[in-house]
Amino acid sequence: MTIRKGTAVWKGKLKDGHGTMKLESGAFEGNYSFSSRFEDGKGTNPEELIGAAHAGCFSMALSHGLAEAGYIPDEISTAAQVKLIKGEDGFKITKIILNTEGKVASISKEDFLKHAEDAKTGCPVSQALKAVDIELNAKLL
Numbered sequence: 001m002t003i004r005k006g007t008a009v010w011k012g013k014l015k016d017g018h019g020t021m022k023l024e025s026g027a028f029e030g031n032y033s034f035s036s037r038f039e040d041g042k043g044t045n046p047e048e049l050i051g052a053a054h055a056g057c058f059s060m061a062l063s064h065g066l067a068e069a070g071y072i073p074d075e076i077s078t079a080a081q082v083k084l085i086k087g088e089d090g091f092k093i094t095k096i097i098l099n100t101e102g103k104v105a106s107i108s109k110e111d112f113l114k115h116a117e118d119a120k121t122g123c124p125v126s127q128a129l130k131a132v133d134i135e136l137n138a139k140l141l
Helices: 034-038 046-068 109-122 124-128
Strands: 006-011 018-023 029-033 073-087 090-104 133-140
Touching: 029 034, 046 073, 046 090, 046 109, 046 124, 090 109, 109 124, 109 133
Parallel strands: 090 133
Antiparallel strands: 006 018, 018 029, 073 090
């Protein structure tokens, strides 16, 4: 079993505090604050990291599914938009939009879209985020 670790440290109150998030691998460490999360301030935020994780997981799952079917992708590029809204019960992630483009030789648009849908439901991050509406926009280049 694989276990991955991310850590966060927060100092101070919500609106005027600040923190850092980092990955155990050392590949990323970034500052975050109320401003970087709920406004347009400098730094990262949990939703941005969820988006990157989801885009990476989905791209790998799509690549794998295509390869298993005999199509070796030249490139899969995915961007994930994570929608955070303030509701009556506080802030919630309500939707993730996966926008993916693939360069794959000798595949029909229909087959590409089928594999993209399979990856959307099958990748581990999508499975972990089942409580969130996940929309897929897939384009074969």
